[in-house]
Structures are given as C-alpha cells and as structure tokens.
Amino acid sequence: MLESQVASMASPDTPVSGAGEPSIKIFVTGHKRAVRPKSKILLPVQVGPGLKDDRFADTLHDDEGENVSELNPYLCELTTQYWAWKNQHADYVGFCHYRRYFSFAVQRFDENPYGEVMEPRISVAACERYGLYDEAIRQRVKDFDVLTTTNTDISQFPEEFATLREHWHAAPYLQDKDLELIVRIVERLHPDYTSDTEAFLEGHHARFCNMFIMRWDIFEEYCAWLFPLLKEFMDEADMAHYSVEALRTPGHLGERLLNIYLLHQQRLHPEWRFAELQCVHFVHTDPRMRPTGVPLKLRGEKQVIPVALAADDGYCAQVATVVRSILDNGSHDRFFDILVLERDISAAHISLLQETVQQFDNVRLCFCDVAPYVAGEDLSTNNEHISAETFYRFLIPELLPFYDKVLYLDSDIVVLGDVAELFDVDLKDNILAATRDIDFLGNLNGSPVSKSEFDKQGRMAYAKNVLQLKDPYSYFQAGVLVLNTEAMRRLHSTAEWFSIVRSSNFIYDDQDILNRECEGRVLFLDLAWDVTHDNSNRIQEVYSFAPAELYHTYLAAREHPQIIHYAGFQKPWLYATVDLAPVWWSYARKTPFYEQALAVLCDARRLKFVEIRKKNPVMGKKNPLRHVIDPLLPVGSPAREKLKESIRKLKSPQK
Numbered sequence: 265m266l267e268s269q270v271a272s273m274a275s276p277d278t279p280v281s282g283a284g285e286p287s288i289k290i291f292v293t294g295h296k297r298a299v300r301p302k303s304k305i306l307l308p309v310q311v312g313p314g315l316k317d318d319r320f321a322d323t324l325h326d327d328e329g330e331n332v333s334e335l336n337p338y339l340c341e342l343t344t345q346y347w348a349w350k351n352q353h354a355d356y357v358g359f360c361h362y363r364r365y366f367s368f369a370v371q372r373f374d375e376n377p378y379g380e381v382m383e384p385r386i387s388v389a390a391c392e393r394y395g396l397y398d399e400a401i402r403q404r405v406k407d408f409d410v411l412t413t414t415n416t417d418i419s420q421f422p423e424e425f426a427t428l429r430e431h432w433h434a435a436p437y438l439q440d441k442d443l444e445l446i447v448r449i450v451e452r453l454h455p456d457y458t459s460d461t462e463a464f465l466e467g468h469h470a471r472f473c474n475m476f477i478m479r480w481d482i483f484e485e486y487c488a489w490l491f492p493l494l495k496e497f498m499d500e501a502d503m504a505h506y507s508v509e510a511l512r513t514p515g516h517l518g519e520r521l522l523n524i525y526l527l528h529q530q531r532l533h534p535e536w537r538f539a540e541l542q543c544v545h546f547v548h549t550d551p552r553m554r555p556t557g558v559p560l561k562l563r564g565e566k567q568v569i570p571v572a573l574a575a576d577d578g579y580c581a582q583v584a585t586v587v588r589s590i591l592d593n594g595s596h597d598r599f600f601d602i603l604v605l606e607r608d609i610s611a612a613h614i615s616l617l618q619e620t621v622q623q624f625d626n627v628r629l630c631f632c633d634v635a636p637y638v639a640g641e642d643l644s645t646n647n648e649h650i651s652a653e654t655f656y657r658f659l660i661p662e663l664l665p666f667y668d669k670v671l672y673l674d675s676d677i678v679v680l681g682d683v684a685e686l687f688d689v690d691l692k693d694n695i696l697a698a699t700r701d702i703d704f705l706g707n708l709n710g711s712p713v714s715k716s717e718f719d720k721q722g723r724m725a726y727a728k729n730v731l732q733l734k735d736p737y738s739y740f741q742a743g744v745l746v747l748n749t750e751a752m753r754r755l756h757s758t759a760e761w762f763s764i765v766r767s768s769n770f771i772y773d774d775q776d777i778l779n780r781e782c783e784g785r786v787l788f789l790d791l792a793w794d795v796t797h798d799n800s801n802r803i804q805e806v807y808s809f810a811p812a813e814l815y816h817t818y819l820a821a822r823e824h825p826q827i828i829h830y831a832g833f834q835k836p837w838l839y840a841t842v843d844l845a846p847v848w849w850s851y852a853r854k855t856p857f858y859e860q861a862l863a864v865l866c867d868a869r870r871l872k873f874v875e876i877r878k879k880n881p882v883m884g885k886k887n888p889l890r891h892v893i894d895p896l897l898p899v900g901s902p903a904r905e906k907l908k909e910s911i912r913k914l915k916s917p918q919k
C-alpha cells in the first residue's frame with residue numbers, strides 16, 4: 265500500500281546515522297500535504313505554517329525556535345534553510361522539495377530538456393528506482409563534501425539562452441533592476457566574489473531548485489554569507505507593488521547566490537569533493553489515499569456501511585447526486601463510509617463534494633487516487649458510454665483490506681431506498697450480490713437490438729463460447745453490487761484481476777469479466793435495487809424479449825424502484841426528457857454542482873442542435889431551387905445567409 269510510504273520521522277534533535285556512519289538530515293520543504301518516501305533521513309518541514317490555517321501534525325515546522333517563517337512569501341524554501349541553520353545539526357544537512365528529490369541511484373535516467381527526471385508519482389517502486397531510502401542515501405553522500413543538482417547548460421534549453429543574465433531577463437515576474445541590485449550588494453559586502461558573480465551571470469551553466477547537501481561546516485559558512493545578503497536586498501529593494509509571484513524574487517535570487525557561492529568555493533577549495541545528482545520531479549504528490557488502520561467498524565453506536573464509487577473530474581456532479589440520494593434516504597442509525605476512486609478530481613471539486621455531505625453527521629467522504637495502482641494498464645473500454653473508471657472496482661478488495669463487505673455503486677444512479685437494507689443481505693460464501701441484467705437477457709432471446717449491434721454469432725453464442733457461461737440466464741448487472749471482498753481476495757489478487765482485463769475483449773468489459781469469474785457464486789437481488797431506465801426505447805425493443813417472469817418483475821420494480829440506474833448513452837444530464845430524468849434532477853438540485861449540471865445540459869443541447877442543422881441543411885445540393893437561387897444569391901453572400909436564417913425560423917417548432 266502506498267500509504268506505508270508516509271515517513272516515520274526521526275526525532276528532530278537526533279542526527280540519523282548508521283553504525284560508524286556520518287549523521288545526515290535532508291529537509292523536505294513543503295507548503296501542502298504530500299506523499300513522501302519512508303525515511304528517517306528525509307525529514308518533511310512545513311514552511312510558513314503560521315500563515316495558514318492548516319498546521320500539519322506529522323511534520324517539522326519552520327516557525328519553531330529561531331526563524332524567519334513569516335518571510336516565506338519572499339524567501340520561499342529558504343525559510344527552511346534558515347530554520348535548520350539556527351535549530352538543527354548533523355554531519356551533513358541538505359534540502360529538497362515535496363515534489364523534487366535527488367536521485368541517489370548510481371544509474372542515470374533520461375531527463376527532460378530542463379534537466380529533470382520526470383516521474384508520475386512517489387511509489388514504492390519509484391523510491392527503489394531512485395534510491396530514496398536511507399541506506400542508498402548514506403552510500404551516496406558520505407564520500408563527498410557538497411552534493412547538488414546537475415550543473416545544467418541553459419544554452420540547451422528549448423529557448424536557447426546565451427547567458428544566465430539573459431535567463432533572468434526572460435522570466436516574466438522578475439525585474440532586471442533586482443538582479444543588478446543584488447550584484448551591487450555582493451560587490452559591496454564581499455568584493456572577493458565580484459569575478460565569480462560576473463562569471464556566473466555571463467556563463468550558461470547553473471544548478472537549479474535551491475537543492476543541495478553539504479557538510480555542516482560548509483553549510484554554516486554558506487548561511488552566514490547568504491542571509492545577510494538577502495536581508496540587505498529586502499531592506500533596499502522596492503517591492504511595494506509587486507505581484508504575488510514577483511514577491512518571491514528574494515527566493516529566486518537565493519538560487520543564483522548558491523551558484524555564485526559554489527563557484528567561489530570551488531576556486532578556493534579545489535580539494536573539496538563535489539557530486540552532481542539528478543533531480544527527480546514527481547508530478548502528482550497529492551496524498552489522497554485512505555490512511556491504513558482506520559476502518560470504521562463502529563462509529564459511536566452506529567454500524568458502518570462502506571460504499572465505493574468511481575469517477576473522474578468530469579463526473580463530480582453525478583457523484584454528488586448519488587451521495588446526496590444515499591444520505592437523504594439512508595438510515596440515520598447507520599454511518600456511511602464513502603470512498604471515491606479517482607485519478608484526476610481537482611481540489612476545487614473535492615471541496616464541493618465535501619460540501620455536499622457537510623450537513624450530515626453520519627458520513628465520511630474520502631478520495632483515493634488510484635493512479636499508482638493502474639499505472640501502465642490499458643483501461644480502454646469497448647463502449648463509448650463506458651469510461652475507464654469502470655475497472656476501478658477490481659481495486660476495492662486491496663484498497664479496503666479492513667472491510668470484508670463493501671457496497672459498490674456506479675455513478676450514473678439515484679438511490680431512492682435505504683441502502684442499509686441492501687448492504688445487510690447475507691452473502692454467505694457468494695462473491696457478490698447483484699440483480700439479473702434484463703437487457704442482456706433480452707438480447708439472449710434475440711431482440712432486434714442484439715442482431716444489429718453486436719457480433720454475427722449472436723448473444724447466446726457469445727455468452728456460451730466467449731464468456732463460457734454455463735447458464736447465460738444467470739448474467740447479472742454490475743452497476744449495483746454488494747461485494748464479498750474477503751471472497752474476492754481469495755478468488756484473485758489485484759494483479760490477477762487486471763491480467764484478466766488485459767487479456768479480454770468483451771462487449772461489456774468489467775461486467776462480462778465479473779460474470780465469467782463469479783458465475784455460480786452470485787446472490788440475486790430484488791430487481792428494484794437496479795432499475796435501468798428506458799434508454800433509447802429499450803423496454804420495447806430489448807426488455808420485452810427477456811423471460812416473461814423477469815420482464816413482469818421489471819415492470820413492477822419500475823413502480824417502486826429502490827435504485828434507478830441510467831445505463832446506456834441517454835443520461836439525464838445530457839437528455840433532460842429521457843425516461844426518469846426528473847428523479848435525477850430532483851437530487852442534483854440539492855448539490856453544489858447543480859449549476860454545473862445545467863451548464864452541461866445546455867451545452868449538450870447546443871451541440872445536438874448544431875449537429876441537426878448540419879444533417880438537415882436548409883437547402884440540399886439536389887434541391888431544384890438551387891438552379892434558380894445560386895446565381896441570384898451566391899453561396900456565402902450576406903443575402904443568402906439572411907434567406908437561410910429566415911427559412912430556419914419558419915421550420916423551427918413553435919413554443
């Protein structure tokens with residue numbers, strides 16, 4: 265589990281070392297919560313915590329002891345360096361960022377044009393690959409005096425900068441006058457650095473990101489040199505009208521001053537042992553992983569119902585609607601532990617989703633970034649209206665190891681009943697509970713849709729020969745599932761489930777897989793728990809072909825549905841008049857996403873109108889009138905366009 269990567273911090277006052285090894289502390293500066301490697305050497309530090317409402321409990325803080333934490337908007341990560349200088353000690357001290365780390369591996373990796381190794385996420389495999397564990401760090405550090413990022417040639421950047429001065433000039437928020445001011449201050453306070461300053465600015469090599477590891481004595485000397493320079497700059501510079509980004513100028517200057525200091529010291533101390541380490545840039549560090557060891561078997565006196573959904577950032581209105589309908593109709597005597605499986609939901613949408621549940625005291629809403637688990641997997645589906653998120657259900661047994669039973673719901677549903685009743689069904693040794701799929705069974709019996717949409721062999725042959733079902737009429741719908749996660753773990757590991765995904769080419773993707781793998785171990789639910797709507801006249805053209813008893817059961821379930829499932833392409837947020845759409849909108853209206861949903865609906869209607877106009881031009885090419893009108897009103901002329909608009913108005917239905 266990725267959560268196991270969260271650092272177990274060493275005592276801040278105790279240098280970390282192995283037997284007979286030098287002590288090393290590398291401080292990882294961060295202003296937001298982030299996944300981090302498990303290490304006693306890599307120590308997270310929250311910068312500027314006094315400037316925020318959220319003070320992290322599991323990190324060090326740069327506002328403790330002697331500090332300049334309040335200057336973080338100006339000095340950026342340098343406030344961590346100042347704090348470490350005044351309050352910490354080790355044989356070696358270093359600095360990196362919550363998303364940029366040194367690679368301590370011997371192997372070199374491909375870099376982007378700016379000299380960074382790009383990596384999607386911090387994971388166990390990534391930490392192993394880049395040596396982000398204590399033993400590898402010790403082995404790389406102990407033989408050197410100074411370690412930095414690669415001395416990168418900026419003339420090889422896509423912009424092809426000739427000098428570092430030109431590189432500064434090109435930065436949109438940085439002022440040339442500030443660079444020249446710091447040059448004058450260095451010359452005034454340390455005239456022996458003048459040649460090094462000029463050599464750096466007129467050169468084209470630099471170490472970026474304010475990342476380094478130094479022997480403590482070198483670090484002390486560097487800080488005693490650096491911070492008086494920056495103080496002098498802030499005293500003399502006029503930044504009264506600077507933007508938020510421009511106020512970070514002292515931090516940017518610190519990055520250049522580090523290079524100047526190192527140039528000077530290399531000239532004076534050729535005996536110093538320098539090493540260049542690659543910089544690994546982790547793109548996604550948001551720790552939206554459920555913490556391990558926090559199952560909610562009981563919440564007070566309330567028994568817990570774990571619920572899992574899957575969505576992407578564009579489906580948040582649907583998730584909010586499902587969640588609101590669950591809570592509106594669910595038992596107040598139960599606690600709902602809801603987990604959303606996702607890869608890209610924005611912080612803004614997460615905030616709105618949390619707002620959806622804030623008035624309820626019997627719910628916990630969590631988010632799980634599944635990207636590390638599906639990295640490298642081909643999650644393409646065989647139906648346009650089915651998204652990659654449908655495969656996330658195979659992750660549930662691993663992501664929720666502390667629950668032996670989980671309710672899974674698709675996000676295109678509305679709950680009208682109390683899902684506590686659904687969850688409480690006795691699964692016995694069955695792998696899952698679900699309703700029979702009336703759509704599939706209608707196609708088994710030869711509906712016209714099955715003959716026109718799918719393979720030539722027919723649905724029955726597909727069920728027997730491809731899915732290898734012993735009883736095709738036992739096929740179930742997978743949009744509403746009560747999962748026996750303990751039994752699922754015994755049946756297949758996560759890797760095995762995804763191996764099946766990779767090797768299959770089924771009509772209904774994950775649903776077909778579950779039917780094939782779980783046949784004979786399914787508890788069939790009352791059809792009211794998964795009432796699919798009349799998508800594209802499905803009742804007449806497909807459902808009516810299903811076995812008579814099932815068809816009549818479906819019609820009865822429509823009268824008192826416990827869950828409505830908007831399966832298929834006609835979704836209520838795209839087609840406002842589709843079957844049972846008002847029910848969905850009645851719950852969407854109660855969420856913070858209502859306006860967004862309306863905007864999507866309006867946009868969908870606009871696109872459909874444009875498509876209709878394209879399919880039905882005012883005057884087709886074969887219309888005989890074209891022979892008369894074309895010479896008088898040429899194509900593209902203003903007069904012709906006015907005529908076309910007039911004809912469209914006449915053709916439009918009157919309200």
